[in-house]
Amino acid sequence: MAPTQSPSTASEGRLPMSPDAAPVRGSEYAVLLRRMRHAGLLDRQLRYYLRKSAVIGGAFVAGWAAFFFIGNSWWQLGTAIFLAAVFAQIAFLGHDAGHRQIFGTRRANYLFGVIAGNLGIGLSIGWWTSNHNRHHAHPNTEGADPDIMGVLAHSSGRARASQSIRRLIFRYQAWLFFPMLLLEAGSLHFSSVRAVLRWSIPNRVWEGVLLAAHAAGYLAAVFLVLSPAKAVAFIVVQQGLFGLYMGCTFAPNHKGMAVLEEGDSTDFLRRQVLTSRNVRGSRLVDTAMGGLNYQIEHHLFPSMPRPNLPRAQPIVAEFCAEIDVPYCETSLLGSYVDALSHLHAVGQHTRPAQEVGSNVRA
Incomplete structure (x- = not known):
């Protein structure tokens, strides 16, 4: 199914607002929720x-066993x-635990998350849960969604307001996107450490201890087995590709979809559907993307295992058709084309108005 949002909306990155639109439509979501419960999908x-x-876990152990064996x-x-691929798959499990998809209790999911996240791959589950919950509550919303407040501009207003080096990055962000993803793992590690040191996240001491244990074990293994040059090369490749993999699974989800203004009152169902994009699945795509290719269903029902x-997808698509809400689904390649085209279009707003106009006429 091709994306159904209008070209003008996609290019501007804004959701068209109606001043007399009803801000709350809880009954529609309640109907869809009942269908999910009736189907046993929760x-x-x-x-x-x-x-x-x-x-x-077996792949994780096998990878490190091979590391010590090869020398x-x-x-x-x-x-x-x-x-790098194994770390990303562990991150997907941590993501699911953070949403309480695995166990019935918060405590069990949290314990799974700190083992997989903090100890396994060096990412704080407490920081991630706090940050990611804000994204789910306000997807693609200016000033509220942390995922669109970073190094990229997702709206023309933010691009125009940028200055100095950030303005330069925004201008060429479509070209810089994949190279910058090679730094994503470092950014995630830094944010985790900063949160443990500065944020009032629960169990911050234990989270910090587990992060330190991961860092000590990882660095000790690498530098004890490998020469300094090989050790640095290993870390650069492993962490760089880990970040690239993670970023490539996040990119199709929201980039190029509607961007909401701060304080927007669009109802929950439409806010989640109109700002999200699905990637058509197969067993390989589902595994590679950790199920995040079903982004619309995941945003509507974050705790759904x-x-x-995949079973919820046709039900949601059918319901969206019933209530006349656009449902965006495309191929994996098409999602990258849409995302990068949007980033490029937004980046053009850093140029002087007359230059943008001449580019459009050309």
């Missing part, structure tokens, strides 16, 4: 997560590539 899928965790060799760059999302 029920826990513990066996699925036990199998998934065993496979990914001081440039072939370790292959191990780095493998472990990952394996239930």
